[in-house]
Amino acid sequence: MINFALPIDQSRFATPVASPLSPASYLQLRRKAAGLSVDEVARRISTTNQSEVRALVCLLETQGSSAKYRETIDGFADAFPIDADVYMQLRDTPADQHPRICRGCGCSEYDPCVSADGAQSCAWQGVNTCTRCVGEPTVPVQQ
Numbered sequence: 001m002i003n004f005a006l007p008i009d010q011s012r013f014a015t016p017v018a019s020p021l022s023p024a025s026y027l028q029l030r031r032k033a034a035g036l037s038v039d040e041v042a043r044r045i046s047t048t049n050q051s052e053v054r055a056l057v058c059l060l061e062t063q064g065s066s067a068k069y070r071e072t073i074d075g076f077a078d079a080f081p082i083d084a085d086v087y088m089q090l091r092d093t094p095a096d097q098h099p100r101i102c103r104g105c106g107c108s109e110y111d112p113c114v115s116a117d118g119a120q121s122c123a124w125q126g127v128n129t130c131t132r133c134v135g136e137p138t139v140p141v142q143q
Contacts, residue, residue: 102133
């Protein structure tokens, strides 16, 4: 008698993975989750060079472009909640090493949604949705 194991369908056991998110889409998600327009971000970052900052925001939210320097993203963090480490991971690492990011608000395991009292207020509801964004329309992003 010959003994052998039948092949197993590994897809039944694998955790579903969301499609990769670009740095441009992540930046856009975080800005929109903060409820800010491009002009409002420009006003928060600079009082003198708003047109240049506005152009930079538009450029960095364009698919295929990304910030060259981490300091640029650190500057955006002064205007709205964004995790520069997550942005750099999206920019520099292969898609299979990207953090899990909500497609509704852009939060991640490293920077979860925070309630008014400062407590972390979300968890994962689905592959790419946090509990805060369940039932809410997701921001359309381009991959």
